[in-house]
Amino acid sequence: MPTTPDLPKLLRGAELRVTRPRLAVLGAVHAHPHADTDALIRAVRGELPEVSHQAVYDSLRVLTAAGLLRRIQPSGSVARYETRIGDNHHHLVCRSCGAVADVDCAVGEAPCLTASDGHGFSIDEAEVIYWGRCPACSSSPHPTREDHHARER
Amino acid sequence: MPTTPDLPKLLRGAELRVTRPRLAVLGAVHAHPHADTDALIRAVRGELPEVSHQAVYDSLRVLTAAGLLRRIQPSGSVARYETRIGDNHHHLVCRSCGAVADVDCAVGEAPCLTASDGHGFSIDEAEVIYWGRCPACSSSPHPTREDHHARER
DNA sequence: GCCTTTTCTTGAATCAGTCAAGAAAAGGCC
DNA sequence: GGCCTTTTCTTGACTGATTCAAGAAAAGGC
Numbered sequence: 530m531p532t533t534p535d536l537p538k539l540l541r542g543a544e545l546r547v548t549r550p551r552l553a554v555l556g557a558v559h560a561h562p563h564a565d566t567d568a569l570i571r572a573v574r575g576e577l578p579e580v581s582h583q584a585v586y587d588s589l590r591v592l593t594a595a596g597l598l599r600r601i602q603p604s605g606s607v608a609r610y611e612t613r614i615g616d617n618h619h620h621l622v623c624r625s626c627g628a629v630a631d632v633d634c635a636v637g638e639a640p641c642l643t644a645s646d647g648h649g650f651s652i653d654e655a656e657v658i659y660w661g662r663c664p665a666c667s668s669s670p671h672p673t674r675e676d677h678h679a680r681e682r
Numbered sequence: 683m684p685t686t687p688d689l690p691k692l693l694r695g696a697e698l699r700v701t702r703p704r705l706a707v708l709g710a711v712h713a714h715p716h717a718d719t720d721a722l723i724r725a726v727r728g729e730l731p732e733v734s735h736q737a738v739y740d741s742l743r744v745l746t747a748a749g750l751l752r753r754i755q756p757s758g759s760v761a762r763y764e765t766r767i768g769d770n771h772h773h774l775v776c777r778s779c780g781a782v783a784d785v786d787c788a789v790g791e792a793p794c795l796t797a798s799d800g801h802g803f804s805i806d807e808a809e810v811i812y813w814g815r816c817p818a819c820s821s822s823p824h825p826t827r828e829d830h831h832a833r834e835r
Numbered sequence: 836g837c838c839t840t841t842t843c844t845t846g847a848a849t850c851a852g853t854c855a856a857g858a859a860a861a862g863g864c865c
Numbered sequence: 866g867g868c869c870t871t872t873t874c875t876t877g878a879c880t881g882a883t884t885c886a887a888g889a890a891a892a893g894g895c
Contacts (some may be wrong), residue, residue, distance in 0.1 A: 837895085839895105840892085841890105841892075842889105842890080842891070844889075844892070845886100845887090846886095846889090847885085848886095849884070850883085852880085852881090853894105854877105855877095856875100856877100857876090858873105858876095859894085860872085861870100864868085864870105864871095865869105
């Protein structure tokens with residue numbers, strides 16, 4: 530785990546211009562893995578109060594396309610971003626509150642699974658989402674997504 | 683593969699009222715697996731021209747909650763519905779045009795995979811999405827989602 | 836057939852995300 | 866360091882999927 534990654538270096542390595550919004554967005558995703566765009570906008574504005582939401586959306590798109598971020602979007606959720614990339618890990622998602630946790634891939638390299646019948650597709654990744662209930666939701670009767678989001682703030 | 687499933691019976695079996703919109707929605711999903719809501723609204727209106735989009739949305743929600751339909755929503759796509767339920771099969775999704783194909787689960791029962799570390803979650807399903815390019819998109823240079831949707835109509 | 840409950844219609848609203856035009860900032864070059 | 870071109874950011878409007886809300890209509894039990 531990199532303690533304080535050299536963000537400008539990461540950007541230059543991907544042949545991207547180094548701008549304040551991009552640095553702030555990268556930093557925010559590092560600090561808040563699995564956060565959604567709205568939470569990231571708020572986090573970025575803690576450092577750079579005047580950024581437009583559009584700059585954050587643009588940065589997220591560009592950083593994702595460059596492979597510096599990974600975007601996940603479980604059914605029923607808005608887009609979420611993380612910086613663990615290239616290790617093909619998977620996710621655990623709580624059906625009740627939407628909490629997301631990482632799970633290492635037992636196999637390692639993508640695609641870690643092989644389809645029984647590929648239908649002629651050229652497959653490059655097998656994305657796995659484990660659905661269930663997180664520890665908090667397993668014990669309390671009817672927690673909501675709001676409960677979880679409140680916990681995250 | 684059930685040739686012509688007894689739709690009213692399916693609804694009653696799930697303790698749901700039998701209404702014309704619900705029958706038409708169930709029929710439309712049977713006829714168009716992996717179709718999105720918009721395509722289903724169009725299909726349903728072929729049989730029942732006056733249905734409101736809201737009735738279709740409501741029916742899809744109710745039928746999904748009752749377990750008669752399964753809803754899938756790969757990243758970057760709108761919600762899609764299918765009637766193959768209970769067999770825990772997986773999906774192949776084309777990154778280029780969005781086409782979806784079914785893949786049988788090699789294991790069978792859910793959850794077919796076990797997470798290396800469950801983080802205390804009670805897991806009930808492992809959803810697998812194989813990402814790649816479909817045969818048509820593998821061969822042509824830059825097909826778009828529109829190409830595929832045009833093909834589907 | 837009547838009555839209660841559920842479902843459907845109509846129409847407005849929300850929310851995430853995108854589009855477009857011009858202003859500002861990056862980075863190469865002298 | 867200053868200048869120029871290109872990319873990125875700001876501002877503000879817009880779209881498209883989905884949901885909300887109120888009243889009308891249809892289901893199904895009696």
